[in-house]
Amino acid sequence: MTETTSPETKPVVKTRIPFQRACNEKNEKGKICAGHLKRWYGFGDDIKKQVGESAEVYRCENCSTVYLPAPGFKSRSGTLQF
Numbered sequence: 632m633t634e635t636t637s638p639e640t641k642p643v644v645k646t647r648i649p650f651q652r653a654c655n656e657k658n659e660k661g662k663i664c665a666g667h668l669k670r671w672y673g674f675g676d677d678i679k680k681q682v683g684e685s686a687e688v689y690r691c692e693n694c695s696t697v698y699l700p701a702p703g704f705k706s707r708s709g710t711l712q713f
């Protein structure tokens with residue numbers, strides 16, 4: 632329940648739908664961004680903690696929304712969750 636937003640614009644972090652290639656984040660006018668999601672290697676420790684260092688993280692080149700891999704849709708890392 633933390634709704635505190637830092638004064639700086641923090642990138643939105645979303646979970647990527649499998650096979651999603653374009654950003655579906657809406658801007659203030661309610662228009663879908665549709666920017667290209669590009670593989671992003673420069674993510675910080677926050678995201679590493681969530682998805683691991685070698686995760687496939689994508690970022691919208693238009694609005695900088697960060698897309699994390701969909702849960703259960705990662706490449707097999709040997710971690711079974713049953």
Ligand SMILES: [Zn+2]
Binds near residue numbers: 655656666692696
């Ligand atoms: Zn976008």
